[in-house]
Amino acid sequence: MVLLDTIRDYAQIVAAAATYFYARIFSRTMNPALTDIEPSTQLSETVWRILGANPSPFTLQGTNTYLVGSGPSRILIDTGEKNKPAYISELRDVLKDNKISAIICTHWHDDHVGGIKDVKDKISGNDIPVYKFKNPNGREDDSVYKYIEDGAIIKVPGTTLRVIASPGHTMDHISLYFEEEGSLFCGDCILGEGTTIFEDLYTYMQSLQRLLDTKPSRIYSGHGPVIENGIEKINEYITHRNRREEQILSALSGDKTLSAMEITNVVYPTLSWSMKLGALNNVNQHLTKLIKEKKVIKTGRGYQIIN
Structure with missing residues (x-):
């Protein structure tokens, strides 16, 4: 079961990476929503x-x-x-x-x-x-x-x-x-x-x-x-990251053990594949921070909250 979970996560990560870099490399136009800035x-x-x-x-x-x-x-x-x-x-x-x-x-x-x-x-x-x-x-x-x-x-x-x-x-x-x-x-x-x-x-x-x-x-x-x-x-940035952390902890509530990709799919359920790799990276960063703060532990099957 652990092996199957690992294979599934790996396949999802590869798919996310491929679409992410495709979107980056072949993007030819600026986001029209960006503010115009003079030279x-x-x-x-x-x-x-x-x-x-x-x-x-x-x-x-x-x-x-x-x-x-x-x-x-x-x-x-x-x-x-x-x-x-x-x-x-x-x-x-x-x-x-x-x-x-x-x-x-x-x-x-x-x-x-x-x-x-x-x-x-x-x-x-x-x-x-x-x-x-x-x-x-x-x-x-x-x-x-x-x-x-x-x-x-x-x-x-x-x-x-x-x-x-x-x-x-x-x-x-x-x-x-x-x-x-x-x-x-x-x-x-x-x-x-x-x-x-x-x-x-x-x-x-x-x-x-x-x-x-x-x-x-x-x-x-x-x-x-x-x-x-x-x-x-600055407060907006701090609040944004704290809310994302709360979502990750919520995904792991109830003694669940989830991989980083499974957490990403819970926290970002509607995100396109072209953005999934960046989201996965953010989740991994949050998990590393939570481990340093002794709020989360990494096991052989994934991550879980320290009670």
């Missing part, structure tokens, strides 16, 4: 958003990069992907006679760090520092980055940015609290539209609480539009 926009007296010219199902309208500061020296937050001449042209136009004095990368994903070389070669020169949190889970080119720690301060005229370690989406993820505005650059911890993915949900939930504690007036996200009510949006 560049001045968002406040000291913040410009420059879109990375890389729209896709993964990046939504594209990666948001930000120029911050009010004097001749500006900080660039994230760099988009490599080989995007439209982005470099737009960034140059926004800079005008000002210069980039530092780059800060929120995390290792290519749509945030891939453009570093192009920005240096074509705009800033190679002498400026590129700040980033050290990635504990992977190798990276130490010659590219100047590693920073939680609480570090990076300043230019009109702008003081405080580094907040916010792992979860990736384990090297940082956010930046903008002291003068009371606002937050949150990378991919929180999206302007929809919800994000994460490497480790347990850590991610702790990071959301850290960000909530800053009480941001607004949030500048790595993707999507500006979030004008930062506290409300």
Whole structure:
């Protein structure tokens, strides 16, 4: 019986994976429900958003990069992907006679760090520092980055940015609290539209609480539009994950033992196969978190609640 359950789950996972990647690879159009975002926009007296010219199902309208500061020296937050001449042209136009004095990368994903070389070669020169949190889970080119720690301060005229370690989406993820505005650059911890993915949900939930504690007036996200009510949006993310956890625990109630795929089918009964793999990944992340919290145990047959 256990073998049959395993075979059935495996077949469902393979089917979900195939349809998921088919949908991703062959998706040719943007979601028409997404908010239109201009190639560049001045968002406040000291913040410009420059879109990375890389729209896709993964990046939504594209990666948001930000120029911050009010004097001749500006900080660039994230760099988009490599080989995007439209982005470099737009960034140059926004800079005008000002210069980039530092780059800060929120995390290792290519749509945030891939453009570093192009920005240096074509705009800033190679002498400026590129700040980033050290990635504990992977190798990276130490010659590219100047590693920073939680609480570090990076300043230019009109702008003081405080580094907040916010792992979860990736384990090297940082956010930046903008002291003068009371606002937050949150990378991919929180999206302007929809919800994000994460490497480790347990850590991610702790990071959301850290960000909530800053009480941001607004949030500048790595993707999507500006979030004008930062506290409300972070609470929305926390509530969403807590509700999903309650659904998983409910599925396991009554001393049931279920596999991750069986739980996924209970929690997401109407979800299309093209989205099932992502849902399965979310369920696995929740289960890992619940095991760490000693609420659930994994057995040979699946998962069950610890009474």
